[in-house]
Amino acid sequence: MQESLGTTIEMTLGQEFLTWLWYNSEEKNGTYHTIEGQNPYVVYISNRIVVRGGEGDAIETASVSGVNSSLKEAKLGLTIGKLVVSALVHLEKEGLEWKVGIKAEDFALNSFKTPAVSKEDKDDDNPDALFLEKIYFIEQGLDLINDCYQQFLQIRLNNSDWAKEVKKIGEWINL
């Protein structure tokens, strides 16, 4: 992979994945079923999103945040060609909830919040019990992100499926 080409693909994959998540969360209630067909889970974007557009000195960034925000101003940015560069992603499965800020550029995971780890009822003989429960939740959240990303990739790499999806996302943007 050439570096310049790779950089573009990295960013494109990241931006389109976050845009697709946002579209799904608004148009399809963000509900997914794991690739293995296990229990459904929900992924949605809310509260915080950053969109960016333009080139060189004319780059413009719009950051929209707020509890219960409909992110309308950010969506307005999409109508003029801005793209999602980072978003706060919520994941829910079987009554458990995760929140994580994902950046399109490098997929760095910011402020990753897992379900609460219960400090009571921990096995006193195992000083690592808290850590092991926490890392279990972290990896469960990562598995959901990976599963969701895999579903995106399956559509993204199928030209006719993606063309249909792009059309639907375009309609959603211009609603």
Added chain:
Amino acid sequence: MGFLNSTTSFTRLNIMEEVPKDLLPQIQELLIKYSFKDIDNVALDRSFGWTSFDDMLDTNWERSICDKADYICFSLRLDTRRVPPAVLKKHTRLALIEEERQLLEQGKKFVSKERRAEIRDKVKLDMMTRFLPIPAEFQVVWSLQRNMIYLASTQQKIVDMFIEKFVETFNLHLEPLSAYPLALQILGEDASKELDEITASNFI
């Protein structure tokens, strides 16, 4: 920054080769070999190395071990000593004034360019011993089952520093899991051709 906090920012790094089985029993020993070296009493501006996950002061793992079930846990400790520029500027100027005074007594007028540089370096060295380094800790969780590292930082500088130290210690190579390598990991190397042909979509 740590994994036990209510929120954690971290980077996933893929270990690019299979971990040799004979490396596993040596991990603790290698962590100690490449452990953090304190610079509180040494005039250095930076030091970084491994320390205990449970106690960043325990650089010899005397009070804990790195194994936690299927995970190897340790921390990258980075101490940085910073002399505030205004302090450095003030004391360099004072030293130059003193130098000029001494030169005048010898009937000379100017401090040479080389001597100015020497004075600047000497003042910096002197100041470095008077400012304590600022410690920072970045926890590391190595999942043996997933052949994956979680580093509690998303700063590029720290990620690069971590990769450098990790390669030096274990001779294993790492790749941050951004969108492209994550796609390859999920879909397999065969997907690289399709991924390389991706161009940005126009949604509007």
